[in-house]
Amino acid sequence: MVEIKRDAQNAPQRSPTDLLPIGEIVRRTGVAASALHFYERRGLIHSERSSGGHRLYPRHVERRIAIIQTAKRLGIPLTEVAEQFATLPEDRMPSLRDWNRLNASWRGQLAARRLELERLESEMNQCIGCGCVSLGSCRVFNPNDALGERGSGAVLLAPIEPPEE
Template sequence: MSKKNSGFDPRRTLSVGEVATRAGVAVSALHFYESKKLIASERSEGNQRRYRRGVLRRVAVIKAAQRVGIPLDEIKAALDSLPPDRPPTADDWASLSTRWRDDLNKRITELEALRDHLDGCIGCGCLSVASCPLRNPYDKLGREGPGARLLGEKLMRA
């Protein structure tokens, strides 16, 4: 997303170090976000990254979303739905957070179910592949045939 801009005005932009300091993230995080097309920079005539000030709000949205466990690909899709020429607004954040709310509630429910199963398993310590309520509830995987099984959602439905 980096681009050269012939109308570049360094007084209206921030260096990568300034953004990192003001946003409270590492310079490497900004480079990573840029490589994932979550944020964009422009290049000065000296080929240095320069960011528009609105990037600070985008980084804030990214960090808030990451804090609640939103995957980067979902954050990118959400940011892509916003106009690129302005920073996200409070209304934008309300829309994005509403969009993520159902998924967060589902994950909270799944984590609570895992926690409740964990309490009963701590005492036995067996983690038996055949009978452990966390690893293989009711030996459901054995009934599906031989071989490895993905447990993600199957474990949550137990």
């Protein structure tokens, strides 16, 4: 007989390894079942199968899904999330220490992207409304007059090929 642990109010204690059906994971995370299947195919999360063949996910998968969703919002590619998850044990919930390590590894990338966006914004501010017609001096479309090496005239755009019929 399996003993169910209960808390002081006689409610069953929950464990990160409790198995939840896919519908419950969908309800709790707001992530579509098709996305969960996709994450599973990519090795980001794992499930077990019930005797009837239904997917059952350990409760700790919710934390992984939260990290995946956060990474997506930050523009971190899923391949990179998978690389980071490969360093975590599959049988437990990622800890605060795990999250801090992931966070530190992504913080540098985000800082570099932020600096690049600020640089582009600065260049745009210099460009918008300037009336510039010289690609030779335009820092946005032709930094360091790289197009000048290809000749004079309209060399910015490649000729448009008609579609094949």
